[in-house]
Amino acid sequence: SLAVSVAMGISMIRVITGISVLWFLLPGYAIALILSFFVPDIYTAIAFDSGGVASGPMTATFMLQFFIGAAATTGGNILSDAFGVVAMVAMVPLISIQAVGLIYKRREAVTEETHTEEYGDFDIVELWEG
Numbered sequence: 001s002l003a004v005s006v007a008m009g010i011s012m013i014r015v016i017t018g019i020s021v022l023w024f025l026l027p028g029y030a031i032a033l034i035l036s037f038f039v040p041d042i043y044t045a046i047a048f049d050s051g052g053v054a055s056g057p058m059t060a061t062f063m064l065q066f067f068i069g070a071a072a073t074t075g076g077n078i079l080s081d082a083f084g085v086v087a088m089v090a091m092v093p094l095i096s097i098q099a100v101g102l103i104y105k106r107r108e109a110v111t112e113e114t115h116t117e118e119y120g121d122f123d124i125v126e127l128w129e130g
Helices: 002-017 022-035 041-055 057-074 085-114
Strands: none
Touching: 002 057, 002 085, 022 085, 041 057, 041 085, 057 085
């Protein structure tokens, strides 16, 4: 939800200022694709799935009309300024979830270096090999 709210804020800045959507989408999707090489596969799968889920019902139903109204109120071009909102909402969860995966991978590498062997309550420890 934090990523979607960031995407909405960036989209509103884009609608108000009239900046081209390509200035946000090309670097954003490039970052998302580059991150996919460095994070575990499960985080990449969850990230791309969450991007599709977040951009579907909520953005198409509520936010797109909100941005069309904002573009019309500020005197901008409705077609060019409100265009790309769905792509922005689909992009930011990709980056945020893969960033979490990158943090997880780095922490996992640190714990593997300092990990000592631990036994749980239900583990069988063989003291004598026979």
